Amino acid sequence: MPKNSTKLIEGRDYTVSSGNIFADLGLPNPEDLLLRAQCVTAIDNAIREKKLTQAAAAKKLGIHQPDLSRLLGGQLRRYSLGRLLHFLIALDQDVTITVKSKKDKPKRVNFELHAAE
Secondary structure (H helix, E strand, O other): OOOOOEEEEOOEEEEOOOOOHHHHOOOOOHHHHHHHHHHHHHHHHHHHHOOOOHHHHHHHHOOOHHHHHHHHOOOOOOOOHHHHHHHHHHOOEEEEOOOOOOOOOOOOOOOEEEEOO
16 A cells, blocks of 8 residues: 555545554654564563563563553653563563565565464
């Protein structure tokens, strides 16, 4: 689908997302922001799955609870991708990074998280 195409349905204009809200908003480094947001979602899911309080999860991650709260609230820029990956590992998650030749495919980063066995 083209980036940010405008459609008309039932007399109303709306914009179709490109699939990356950060790109749609015109933010710099949208692929990086999307990947970090996906990591934070996986961190939140792992915390919920383990039924950890934010205080217990923060201790496991080596950060303060208010910092974890801000992270889960969407403040992504304070943490690098590497640090977020370390958080996932600290939460006993398996992280797999796959690098493939781009060929004719659009530039895109795919993120997959598999629960540790």
